[in-house]
Amino acid sequence: MSVDHLTRIESFEEVYDLLIVGAGPAGLSAAVTASELGLKVLLCDENASLGGQIYRGVTEASSAQKACLGRDYAAGAKLIARFAGSSSSYAPRTAVWSVLPLGAGAREENGLEVGISLDGAARVIMVRNVILATGALERPFPIPGWTLPGVMTAGAAQIALKTSGLVPNGRTILAGTGPLLYLLASQLIDAGAPIATLIDTTPAGNRRHALSYVIDFARSPYGIKGLRLFSKVHRHIRVIHGAHTLAAQGRDRLDEVVITHPGGTERLAADLLLLHQGVVPNLNLSLATGCNYGWNETPATFSPDIDEWCVTSIPGVFIAGDAGGIVGAVASASQGEIAGLSVATRMGRLTEAQRDALAVPVRARLKNALRGRAFIDTLFRPAKAFRIPVHSDAIVCRCEEVTAGGIRDAASLGVVGPNQMKAFLRCGMGPCQGRLCGLTVTEILAEEHGISPADVGYYRLRAPVKPVALKELAALPKTDAAVMAVTGFLEKQE
CATH class of the missing domain: 3.50.50.60 (FAD/NAD(P)-binding domain)
Incomplete structure (x- = not known):
């Protein structure tokens, strides 16, 4: 079989x-x-x-x-x-x-x-x-300059590594928060990539909030692995903690990364910036x-x-x-x-009884795999400043080049939701269909109106959810009723 x-x-x-x-x-x-x-x-x-x-x-x-x-x-x-x-x-x-x-x-x-x-x-x-x-x-990471050539996501770099064995060959900086950021750093270290710095944007206050889950994390499959990974990365490359602003700068492509952290402001020369703040x-x-x-x-x-x-x-x-x-x-x-x-x-x-019996060992494995998840989710919750752009000229919708300032202007006109906003802006109407801007748009509108993202909601999505060529749709089989509704007549078959 x-x-x-x-x-x-x-x-x-x-x-x-x-x-x-x-x-x-x-x-x-x-x-x-x-x-x-x-x-x-x-x-x-x-x-x-x-x-x-x-x-x-x-x-x-x-x-x-x-x-x-x-x-x-x-x-x-x-x-x-x-x-x-x-x-x-x-x-x-x-x-x-x-x-x-x-x-x-x-x-x-x-x-x-x-x-x-x-x-x-x-x-x-x-x-x-x-x-x-x-x-x-990967969660949107709309910092100033994130659309410059030379800036990409950590996930994209990992795909290149997995599918083609490709590694960066220039001054590489990783920035953001989350387990994948450290995992990729470890993988690139082993692959011989020239990583200059890892910039950790995890808010310091998250550690305090995550303490109540630390015992479960220590007993989880992630505990020892996570500590070893964290230690390995710190041994091999420079790690900057507590970064609270981050920007990619360059004329035609990335030249440097500018950050502020508890030690001051730094300008780091870079050929490649890999961004990640969770999935x-x-x-x-x-x-x-x-x-x-x-x-x-x-x-x-x-x-x-x-x-x-x-x-x-x-x-x-x-x-x-x-x-x-x-x-x-x-x-x-x-x-x-x-x-x-x-x-x-x-x-x-x-039967339901058979289903329940078969599920018992599966649920035991699931429970073990989920132990420590609350710690991870709490510790690596991205900072508000990196989820909701502070700078008005930061691009939120990459497809249609809509800025955070444009979205705030729409909110000031009374726009309370991302679907209503489409009457004012083309945000979310590009090829990605909101995948790269949806969460950011929701949180900006929520902040502007002082309400919960739950009350703002998300884009109203409709099929097709992937780009489909018009010729593909036109070639689909059609019922007589559908043809009649569009053309008003049916061709007679000889």
């Missing part, structure tokens, strides 16, 4: 029991679990290989790359091997741009209508259930599907509403892994298993 690889849009079947979006730890685990329970499973991912961001390129990585990237990265090969031996169908380089409940009168077992694109062609298929395992995005759930597909969501104050982000079985507010739609709230790779894999069990129960392959 092995996975069926789909490389042409015509190869997809009309109906699947379960579509899984995302081939990271959650998606892979869900596919293995559901297929073992007899469901017809389709796993779609935009990338060319399995593993998601965390295990990206692991099956092609050399021994030297695996040694550089660490044991946790190399462990992903086992999960991929399990999936490769399953009866699932797998579609790489495939974008899922729409997941919508079927209209009234549709058969319940057909459930959801899904728009997909592969190799320049689009198609709509029917699925009975969907697990959204779309993972996380947040990738919301676009879940919100476009209609799933309820809410504001989570500790990590300062929105996340979908899901229950202990990964069930959302939309029948047949489940969310697992970081897409439902940042939990990490190991916990994501466990949530994927739970989501797979939940779908199998909905399809009648398991």
Whole structure:
């Protein structure tokens, strides 16, 4: 038994029991679990290989790359091997741009209508259930100069390292907060990259707030690993703590990084600045599907509403892994298993009693993986000054070049939400569809009006959630009713 690889849009079947979006730890685990329970499973991912961001390129990585990237990265090969031996169908380089409940009168077992694109062609298929395992995005970091050539995210640098073994060859500075920042620094040190400085923007007050969770963290899988990582980075490179302003400067590209910290102001020459201040759930597909969501104050982000079985507010739609709230790779894999069990129960392959029994060891692993998460979320909560730009000329919406000052001006005219703001500005209307500005826009409006981000809300997202060529949409099959509504006539077939 092995996975069926789909490389042409015509190869997809009309109906699947379960579509899984995302081939990271959650998606892979869900596919293995559901297929073992007899469901017809389709796993779609935009990338060319399995593993998601965390295990990206692991099956092609050399021994030297695996040694550089660490044991946790190399462990992903086992999960991929399990999936490769399953009866699932797998579609790489495939974008899922729409997941919508079927209209009234549709058969319940057909459930959801899904728009997909592969190799320049689009198609709509029917699925009975969907697990959204779309993972996380790096949080926007809108400092002055963040759009200059020579400034990129830490995640982008890690992708280059994992997929191609590429390392920076100039004066490199890492800046921000969060575990990934230190992990990447460690990986680049092992790869021989010339890292000049790591600028840690973690607010000093966070340590005090995180103290109540320190015992759980020390007992967690992250405890010893985190201390070793922290110590290693401090041994090998200069680390500046307590930075409270940060700017990238240069005429045509990055020349220097200017910071202020407890020791004063410094100007650091740099060829490359890697920014990172944590990751947040990738919301676009879940919100476009209609799933309820809410504001989570500790990590300062929105996340979908899901229950202990990964069930959302939309029948047949489940969310697992970081897409439902940042939990990490190991916990994501466990949530994927739970989501797979939940779908199998909905399809009648398991009774609730059987589901509960199978979930017991999975929940034990999940509980262990989540121990210490509260400490991490509290300690690495990004500073307000780096989430909400102080400078009016700082660009917030990179696609449409909308500044923080422009958003504040719109707020002064009475704009209270990001959707209303689209009548005044093009913020959130570019190719990224708000992925790089959504949280920043919400927090700016909340601050200007003195209300909670929960009351401001997020962009109202609609399909397609990925750019789709007009020719792809035009080539989709159409009902007679749809043709009649647009053209007013039907061509007679000879």
